[in-house]
Amino acid sequence: MKKNILSGLFYSVLMLLCFCTAYGQRQLVINEPAPGVKKISTGKLDQFTPYGFCDEAPMKAAMQQLPGAKLPFNINDIKIRITNRGVLVEIPLADTEQLYGFGLQIGSFNQRGLRKKPIVNDNPLNDVGYTHAPMPFYVSNKGYGILVNTARYTTFYCGTTEKLNNKQKIVNQNKNGNSVAELYKNDDKPGSNVAVDVPGAEGIEVYIFEGPELLNVLQRYNLFSGGGALPAIWGLGVKYRVKADFSQQQVMQMASYFRTNNIPVDVLGLEPKWQTAAYSCSYVWNKELFPSPALLIDSMKSHGFHLNLWEHAFVSPKSPLYEPLKNKAGDYLVWNGLVPDFADPAASKIFGDYHKETFIKQGISGFKMDECDNSNLTTGNSTWSFPEYSFFPSGINGEQMHQVFGIVYQKAIYKIYKELNTRTFLDVRASNAFASSYPAALYSDTYNHDEYIRMIVNSGFSGLIWSPEVRESNSVNDLMRRSQTAVLSAQTLYNSWYLQNPPWLQINREKNNRNELMPDAKQVEANVRTLLNFRMSLVPYLYNAFADYHFKGIPPFRALVVDYPRDKNTYNISDEYLIGQGILAAPLTEKADERKVYLPAGIWYNFNTNQKYEGGKEYIIKTSVTELPIFIKAGTILPLAQPVEYIAPDTRFQITCMVYGANPVNTTLFEDDGTTFNYQKGNFNTVNLSCTNKKGNVKRTGNFKHSRYQIIDWKFVL
Structure with missing residues (x-):
């Protein structure tokens, strides 16, 4: 009997091992x-x-x-x-x-x-x-x-x-x-x-x-992932990309337009024609359009502009990089250009070192890294990129390379800026996991405003930065609503790569390129200026939110459900989001001048009217095109700066602290040079803001020897 039991037990164990082996356990x-x-x-x-x-x-x-x-x-x-x-x-x-x-x-x-x-x-x-x-x-x-x-x-x-599951109750489901x-x-x-x-x-x-x-x-x-990204402080200003075929003279004229009309802009982006070849890329200045790049860079710098260059990573036979990378690239071409094997550190170093010596050391502040995603997989005729069966010398295959190409491309460029102790704010068309530390804003050729808002919300779940850029618009109202969303995102970007004039002077693409401006162009320009000045007022607040992202891992832009995970009303809200610790944004589109807004638990204030709202409820809100559709949580000390046209190394923000509610919570501002990685060595200040009995207090601690913020006033909203 005992022998039979042992035999049965041995058989059962053997069967279990066979089952595990068969099913891969x-x-x-x-x-x-x-x-x-x-x-x-x-x-x-x-x-x-x-x-x-x-x-x-x-x-x-x-x-x-x-x-x-x-x-x-x-x-x-x-x-x-x-x-x-x-x-x-x-x-x-x-x-x-x-x-x-x-x-x-x-x-x-x-x-x-x-x-x-x-x-x-x-x-x-x-x-x-x-x-x-x-x-x-x-x-x-x-x-x-x-x-x-x-x-x-x-x-x-x-x-x-x-x-x-043989033990579960069988339910006879019949759909009619x-x-x-x-x-x-x-x-x-x-x-x-x-x-x-x-x-x-x-x-x-x-x-x-x-x-x-x-x-x-x-x-x-x-x-x-190494902490959230902390971009250069000037990257939180406004970026404007000029028309693709602009010459050096036209770029300088556009810069003059911004300064003459007091329109805040920190970064000017040059599109493909700055190069001698673009699809694939030469990474060589087009001397017909840009006869003196050094003069352009110096001139822009003297007027407070940073220059950003468009490129992609497919290397043209006309490029000085072609021969050095020929044996360190995939076995298939894209637009007749090499696909660098960025999985190989040697290939990344060749690519990065060229950019360091040719552009970054000369004063180029950032790059727009385009086309690093993949051909549209939903259509059979979209075949521009390398195939999944590509082979790369490092051993990575085409499928894996597609998934990580945006990451390894960012890494090759960003590494150079870190080596030079210079911060940047890049643009990139693809990314993946563990990218939190990269100061690179994603963008898309899609242009649905509702989707652009949703991507701001979704970006916070994944350590990503999203830029809902503004191009042309269906109407002036559409332009203004898109501008509001851009102002309330990680990067405020106008992409005019196919527009002769700024989109606020003419929303119609054909008329814009014929220099036929709208009759009310100056009024629309003034309205856009109002929104961009709001953006510049928010820079100290946003910069502190990014510091919290780096040091504490708190996403600067995040869905309501992140902070209110037990509130069922937040589970499916994809068109509202939190900015930093005290702001709730509820962007509108051109579809309506009012919208439904859900405010979570607590007391909230309308930023534009100071009207008080009880949380846990929905409201119908109207917001004009020159206002920000945001609500401030009670207890918030909101530091608002007097707007500047650009952020210089010596810019000192004049700040008014708006105190919402009777029991304000202490808050901070992050203060450093804004342009180097010296903060990683402790060279920064924490500016503590507190308030008791309607009296504001400022306490500065840290090792940074200069002052970037001056608190000039306190205002109270009860």
């Missing part, structure tokens, strides 16, 4: 690479992963300051299977959980119940997951985040599937829909997990970021 290795971050790994890991390209060390001391956390599930309940298809990761999912993230998503916000495939694509359509910044990273309102560290094309089933949509709709959300399908992988790493709150999850992720 592997032993998992779990460790903690940083406070509140767990890593699960198994199998043969890929050589190239998003975290493998992250040079910044985790800011562990700052992470240690975050509250302790406990996952809402047992970490051992995360299952990983390796089969002949690839890797399948299954993460528990509760019925009431709401999911967000996957990078810069354009067509969706709350990802619960969706199938997402975050793939880099130059035209992100619908809600399948195609995006300029695809990230295998999502967060839950239950206070945790999951990052699957892969550069492969990966699909996330966000509670959309239910596995066969009146339409095809009703028949095929999967609205029951039966899934009890998030399933992650990684075809081709032989192993995987999964990072788990703990809370306890959703905001803490994002802080841990950003700090683990």
Whole structure:
């Protein structure tokens, strides 16, 4: 009898081992690479992963300051299977959980119940997951985040599937829909997990970021990535990109127009024609249009302008970089140009060093890094980029390179600025995970205003910076509403690459390029100037928000659900967002001059009227085109500066502190030179602002020897 029992037990264990082998179950290795971050790994890991390209060390001391956390599930309940298809990761999912993230998503916000495939694509359509910044990273309102560290094309089933379970009760479901949509709709959300399908992988790493709150999850992720980006302070001013075929003389005339008309602009961007070749790129000044680049750079600098150059990374045969990179590039061309193997540090160094000597040391303050995403995967005739089966000398394949190309491109350029101890604010068309530390604003050729607003909100879930640029508009009202959104984003950008004149002088593209200005052009110009002056007033506040991003990991722009994860009313709000600690933005589009606004718990003040609102309710709000559609939380000390036309190294902001409510919370301003990385060595000040009995107090502590802020007045809104 005993022998039979032992024999049966041995048989059962053998069958279990066979089952595990057949279904790819592997032993998992779990460790903690940083406070509140767990890593699960198994199998043969890929050589190239998003975290493998992250040079910044985790800011562990700052992470240690975050509250302790406990996952809402047992970490051992995360299952990983390796089969002949690839890797399948299954993460528990509760019925009431709401999911967000996957990078810069354009067509969706709350990802619960969706199938997402975050793939880099130059035209992100619908809600399948195609995006300029695809990230295998999502967060839950239950206070945790999951990052699957892969550069492969990966699909996330966000509670959309239910596995066969012989013990579960069988329910006979019979749909009698009146339409095809009703028949095929999967609205029951039966899934009890998030399933992650990684075809081709032989192993995987999964990072788990703990809370306890959703905001803490994002802080841990950003700090683990090296801290949030802190751009040069002038980058928070206004950027204007001139027409693609402008000459040196026309650029100088445009600069003169801005200063003569007192329109704030800090950065002028040059588009493709500054080069001798653009598709692919030569990275050589076009001397017919720009006979004296050094004179241009010096002239712009003397008038307070920074110059930004458009380019992409596909190297023309006409470029001095072609021969040095010929053996360090992919085996397929793009626009007859090389695709540098940025996964190889040597290729990145060649590319970066050329930019250092030719442009950055000469005074170029930044670059617009275009076309680093991929051809539009939704159409069969979009084939301009390199194929997924491309081979690169480093060993990375075309699929993986597409996913990380924007990251490694940023890295090659940004590394040079860091070496020279010079901060910048870049533009880029693609990004991926662990990019929090890069001061690079994403942009898109799409132009739907509602989607642009949603991408501001979604960017905060993923350590990304989004720029809802303004081009031409359907109407003056459309122009003004878009301008409001641009003012209330990380980068205020007007992109006039196909416009002879600023869009506020003529909204119609054809008439603009014929120099036929609108009859009321000067009035529209004045209205735009009003909004841009608001932007310049907000610079000290925004700069402090970015400092909090760097040192504390707090996203400067984030969804309401991040700060109010238990308020069900915030779960699906994708057209409102928080800026810093005290501002709620509710942008409008040209569709209406009023909109519904939900204000979370607390007391809020209309910035324009000082009207007080009780939180936890919805309101219908009207905002004119020359006002900012924002609300200020009670307890906020809002530092507003007298607007300047540009931010010089010696600019000293004259600040009025607006105090909202009877019990103001102490706040700070971050003060440093604004242009170097000396703050990383402790060379900065913290300007503490407090208020008691309607008396303001200013206390400055730190090692920075100069004063960038002067508090000239205090005003109270009760």
